[in-house]
Each structure stands twice: as C-alpha cells, then as structure tokens.
Amino acid sequence: MIFERRFLLGALAIAIVFPLLGWSEYVIHVGVLIMFSIMLATGFNLIVGYVGEFSLGHTAFLGIGAYTAALLSSSLGMPIFFNIAAAAVVAAIAGFFIGAVTLRLRGPFFVIVTLCFAEVLRIVANNWVALTNGPMGIAGIVKPAWMAQQTALQQKIDFYYIGLALVTVCVYFAYRFVYSFLGRAVVTIRENRFVAQSVGIWPYSYSLLAFVVASAMAGVAGAFYAHYVSYVGPEVFGFPFMISMIIMVLLGGKGTLIGPVIGPVIVVLLEEYLRDFKDLRFSIFGLVIVAVVLFVPQGLMGFVAARREQYARK
Amino acid sequence: MLQVDNITKNFGGITAVADVSFAINKGEVVSLIGPNGAGKTTCFNLITGFYRPTAGRVQFEGTDITAFDPHRVARLGVVRTFQKTNVLPRLNVFENVLAARHLHGETSILRAFFPGKAVRVREKRVRDEAADLIETLGLLARIDTPAESLSCGELRLLEVAVALSAGPRLLMLDEPAAGLNTQEAERLADILKQLVGTRVDALLLVEHNMSLVMSVSHRVVVLNFGRKLMEGSPEQVRNSAEVIEAYLGKPVE
Numbered sequence: 121m122i123f124e125r126r127f128l129l130g131a132l133a134i135a136i137v138f139p140l141l142g143w144s145e146y147v148i149h150v151g152v153l154i155m156f157s158i159m160l161a162t163g164f165n166l167i168v169g170y171v172g173e174f175s176l177g178h179t180a181f182l183g184i185g186a187y188t189a190a191l192l193s194s195s196l197g198m199p200i201f202f203n204i205a206a207a208a209v210v211a212a213i214a215g216f217f218i219g220a221v222t223l224r225l226r227g228p229f230f231v232i233v234t235l236c237f238a239e240v241l242r243i244v245a246n247n248w249v250a251l252t253n254g255p256m257g258i259a260g261i262v263k264p265a266w267m268a269q270q271t272a273l274q275q276k277i278d279f280y281y282i283g284l285a286l287v288t289v290c291v292y293f294a295y296r297f298v299y300s301f302l303g304r305a306v307v308t309i310r311e312n313r314f315v316a317q318s319v320g321i322w323p324y325s326y327s328l329l330a331f332v333v334a335s336a337m338a339g340v341a342g343a344f345y346a347h348y349v350s351y352v353g354p355e356v357f358g359f360p361f362m363i364s365m366i367i368m369v370l371l372g373g374k375g376t377l378i379g380p381v382i383g384p385v386i387v388v389l390l391e392e393y394l395r396d397f398k399d400l401r402f403s404i405f406g407l408v409i410v411a412v413v414l415f416v417p418q419g420l421m422g423f424v425a426a427r428r429e430q431y432a433r434k
Numbered sequence: 435m436l437q438v439d440n441i442t443k444n445f446g447g448i449t450a451v452a453d454v455s456f457a458i459n460k461g462e463v464v465s466l467i468g469p470n471g472a473g474k475t476t477c478f479n480l481i482t483g484f485y486r487p488t489a490g491r492v493q494f495e496g497t498d499i500t501a502f503d504p505h506r507v508a509r510l511g512v513v514r515t516f517q518k519t520n521v522l523p524r525l526n527v528f529e530n531v532l533a534a535r536h537l538h539g540e541t542s543i544l545r546a547f548f549p550g551k552a553v554r555v556r557e558k559r560v561r562d563e564a565a566d567l568i569e570t571l572g573l574l575a576r577i578d579t580p581a582e583s584l585s586c587g588e589l590r591l592l593e594v595a596v597a598l599s600a601g602p603r604l605l606m607l608d609e610p611a612a613g614l615n616t617q618e619a620e621r622l623a624d625i626l627k628q629l630v631g632t633r634v635d636a637l638l639l640v641e642h643n644m645s646l647v648m649s650v651s652h653r654v655v656v657l658n659f660g661r662k663l664m665e666g667s668p669e670q671v672r673n674s675a676e677v678i679e680a681y682l683g684k685p686v687e
C-alpha cells in the first residue's frame with residue numbers, strides 16, 4: 121500500500137515533468153497514447169485483477185464513451201470536458217445493465233457473453249447509419265477552442281496533460297476502491313466466493329460495482345481518444361483494443377495498481393517499435409501473452425505490489 | 435433462536451436430509467452428529483441459504499430465513515464455517531480475519547472514494563478488533579503468515595477466527611477439529627466453551643470427535659441417513675443403543 125502509493129506519486133511527478141524536456145511531436149503523441157491506455161487498463165484490471173473474472177468485452181464501454189463524446193461534439197457542439205463526463209456517465213449506465221446480466225455468469229460463460237455484447241455493439245455501430253454514420257464513422261470532432269491558435273506540438277502537449285489529469289482521477293478512484301472495504305470485499309470474493317458469502321458479502325453487488333467503475337473509466341478513455349484523434353469509427357469496439365488491454369494488465373501485473381500503469385508504458389512503446397512489422401505485430405503479441413502466462417503469471421509487479429495488509433503494532 | 439422445522443432436501447434421486455427438526459436456544463451449545471454422509475453438512479447449507487430446502491422451514495429469531503441468500507443470513511447473525519476450506523489461502527492471517535469483518539467496516543460507496551475522519555476512525559477500530567481476535571485465539575505470532583502456510587492446528591483456529599470475526603450471534607462450525615491431535619482438540623474445546631455468552635449467543639457444532647462433542651455440548655442431535663435418529667443430552671446419546679448401532683452397525687446375533 122505504502123509502496124504502491126509512493127510509486128504512483130513518483131510516476132505522477134515524472135509524468136508532469138516529462139513534456140517539459142523538449143521532445144518531438146511524435147514522442148508526445150506516444151505519451152498521449154500511454155495516458156489513454158492507462159485509463160483503460162486501470163479500469164479493466166478492477167474486473168480481471170480484483171473481481172477475478174475475465175471480460176473480453178470491455179471495448180464495449182470504450183466504444184460507448186467514444187461515440188457519446190463524438191455525437192455530443194459533432195451534433196451538439198458540446199465542449200470536451202462536458203463530453204468526457206457525459207461519456208463516463210453513459211458508459212457507467214451501460215456497464216450497470218451489461219454487468220447486471222453478465223455477472224450472473226462466471227468463468228467461461230462470463231467471458232463469452234461479455235464478448236458478445238461488444239460484438240453486438242460493433243455491429244450496431246456499423247449498421248445504424250443514421251446515428252453512427254456506419255462504417256464511415258464520425259469525423260470532424262472539434263478540437264477545444266483554446267487550441268485553435270496553437271502549434272501541433274502544443275496541442276499534443278495539451279492533450280497529454282488532459283490525459284494525465286484523467287489518469288490521475290482514474291488511478292485515484294482505483295486506489296480508493298482497492299484500499300477500502302470495497303477492495304477487501306472483492307478480493308474476498310475472488311479468493312473464496314463461499315467464504316465471502318458466509319461472512320455477509322454479496323458477491324453480485326460488489327462485482328457489479330467494480331464493473332460499473334471499470335466501465336466508466338473505459339468511457340472516459342473512449343471520450344478522450346475521440347477528441348484526440350477527432351474521429352470515431354466502429355473499430356473502437358474491435359478486438360485489437362481488447363488484446364492490448366489484456367496484455368497490458370497481464371504483463372504489468374493483474375491485481376496490483378502499478379501493473380496497469382507500467383503495462384501500458386511497455387506495450388505502447390513495443391507497439392510503436394513494432395509498427396514496421398504490420399500484421400505480424402499481432403502474432404508477436406500473441407507470443408508475448410503466452411510467455412507472460414508461462415513465465416511471469418503474476419505479471420511484472422505481481423510479486424511486489426499485490427494488495428497486502430499488515431497490522432501496525434504499537 | 436434458531437428453529438428448524440421439517441426440512442427436507444432431495445438431490446435428484448437421493449434424499450440427503452429428510453424431515454429434520456430441531457431448535458437452538460440462546461446460551462446453548464448444540465452438536466449435530468452422525469456417520470459420514472448422514473446429512474450434517476447439507477443441514478448447514480440449508481440453514482445458511484447455500485441450498486434451498488425441498489420442503490420445510492428455517493426461522494431465526496422469528497424471521498423466516500428459508501428463502502434468504504447466504505449473505506443475508508450472515509447479515510442477520512448466522513455465520514457458518516465450511517468443512518473443506520474456510521479461509522482465503524493466499525492471504526495472511528490478518529487479512530483473513532479483517533476480510534471477514536466486512537459487515538463492521540462497511541460505509542457508503544461515496545465514503546469509500548472520499549473517506550473522511552469518521553471512516554479512518556472506523557477502519558482503525560475494525561483493524562484493532564481483528565488483531566484482538568487473533569490474539570484471543572493465540573495466533574498473534576502468525577499474524578503475517580499466509581493461511582496456506584499454517585499448520586493444520588493453526589488453520590483450524592484461523593477458520594474459527596474468520597467466522598467469529600463476522601460477528602455471529604449463532605456460530606455454526608462444520609468439523610472444526612478435523613485433523614487435530616488430542617491435545618489440540620482439547621485446546622479448541624476450551625476455546626469453544628468460552629465463546630458462548632461472550633462472543634456468540636449460541637453454537638451449533640458438527641463434529642466427529644466424540645470427546646470434544648461430549649465435553650462442550652448441552653444437547654446433541656443425531657442424524658442417520660438424513661433422518662433425525664434422536665436428540666438428548668450427551669449422556670443420553672452416549673448410552674443410546676440406536677446411536678451405537680448407527681455408528682458401529684448391529685451387533686452380531
């Protein structure tokens with residue numbers, strides 16, 4: 121707990137200073153992608169790492185957030201921060217309903233049904249042309265007004281800091297979730313569902329709460345992404361985002377708060393580095409997953425930073 | 435406190451529990467005994483909501499809890515242990531006992547995300563209570579040890595600690611002395627005797643260790659093939675021909 125808090129605060133300090141070192145536009149762009157990924161991974165980890173159920177449909181909420189922001193911006197001209205908040209709320213509501221259905225299932229059934237929800241939403245986004253503009257997607261999401269006069273580099277730096285602020289909020293919520301009675305309850309459910317029930321914990325309600333919080337974070341990530349690239353298409357519901365999320369969390373260390381911060385840094389850098397390999401990239405990622413599961417099943421941070429409690433003796 | 439009326443449970447063809455009734459009063463230690471497969475654990479599951487009875491009714495302090503979910507039964511103050519594992523193996527002793535104290539550390543969701551002084555005070559109290567309980571059961575030296583690394587005797591004590599930590603009024607223990615040697619079992623008996631009236635209002639015990647059963651119980655209920663064979667004082671049960679027959683078979687004529 122102390123270690124995690126120090127690490128996260130240290131990482132925050134580095135992240136604040138980082139853009140001041142005179143990097144190129146491309147480097148800042150990678151930084152923005154990392155911020156985006158940390159939001160996603162931090163939320164996803166609440167489900168995979170703490171509740172202990174494996175969702176393959178978390179992109180549903182990424183997509184819902186992205187489309188919410190895109191529609192609010194392009195048709196109503198709403199400002200970015202309003203759209204991000206709205207995306208969080210809409211994704212949370214969707215998370216509540218989808219979670220309420222899927223969390224009645226466990227293990228492989230849960231995996232498959234969550235995947236189905238994401239797939240259904242992707243098909244809807246592809247075909248409901250009146251709302252989503254179909255496969256063409258929604259383009260021309262306006263950049264915030266204050267960016268109009270700025271250089272491309274400065275715009276990216278602004279997005280970087282917006283991303284960092286959102287990451288800070290997400291990680292704060294995740295931290296509070298994990299180190300409160302909520303985290304204690306979900307870990308109890310994860311470790312032994314029957315014991316949890318026998319001491320008065322209702323597994324369904326706590327799993328659902330984690331699911332809703334995770335959905336809201338994915339929604340925030342989606343809205344941030346939509347404004348950053350000024351375009352949203354049905355591929356936000358697609359499987360590649362899901363794969364990245366899984367690798368980030370597994371590699372970083374599920375069930376830790378640091379894991380979903382470190383994982384995205386490594387994976388995004390790797391993705392950029394492997395960009396030249398085009399589609400072979402995915403095969404390489406497949407191998408990475410296999411290697412992680414075989415050799416570091418707890419992830420890089422699994423041993424150092426899993427939720428631990430000690431009694432402070434006087 | 436607890437009133438069990440004619441509960442029956444069928445699993446497909448087999449009847450695991452048939453028409454069993456008994457009651458537990460405040461201040462009592464009641465034991466539920468019977469040969470393997472007699473339906474003792476099934477009774478526990480029926481009382482605590484893990485199984486729904488095919489027929490019959492369970493009441494706790496006048497509330498009908500027959501259709502309650504397990505967590506609601508626990509919330510009312512009926513906490514049971516499991517015969518197999520009743521701990522969170524990868525977590526340490528402190529985390530186990532703290533986790534079981536869930537109901538005492540609950541706040542609103544908003545308070546969880548934005549804790550104030552009240553939450554911190556409460557959290558500290560819950561932690562102190564957990565440590566206190568660990569000390570009472572003599573596990574203080576092992577407070578940071580993962581449950582999976584404990585010896586069998588320590589594990590049994592932790593199981594009791596986890597159940598107690600939830601703050602039960604009626605505590606139900608399923609074979610708490612399984613795998614203990616005589617000395618350890620006697621120590622457990624001493625602990626159990628002190629529980630009623632201090633930490634819990636009543637105790638329901640399932641146990642194969644007869645000397646433990648006889649030394650702690652006020653009343654014994656005997657099950658055989660899912661049916662209630664008899665009920666009485668430890669003395670009466672010990673001397674009952676029927677009970678001896680159920681355990682050892684009919685004497686050869």
Ligand SMILES: Nc1ncnc2c1ncn2[C@@H]1O[C@H](COP(=O)(O)OP(=O)(O)OP(=O)(O)O)[C@@H](O)[C@H]1O
Pocket residue numbers: 445448449450468469470471472473474475476477517
């Ligand atoms: N979930 C289940 N499905 C099918 N049969 C079951 C189930 N649970 C218990 N049974 C059967 O019900 C009967 C009673 O089992 P139970 O576990 O209650 O016995 P017990 O008295 O606790 O025995 P032991 O002393 O060995 O723990 C057994 O025949 C068992 O096979």
Ligand SMILES: [Mg+2]
Pocket residue numbers: 474475476517
């Ligand atoms: Mg049993």
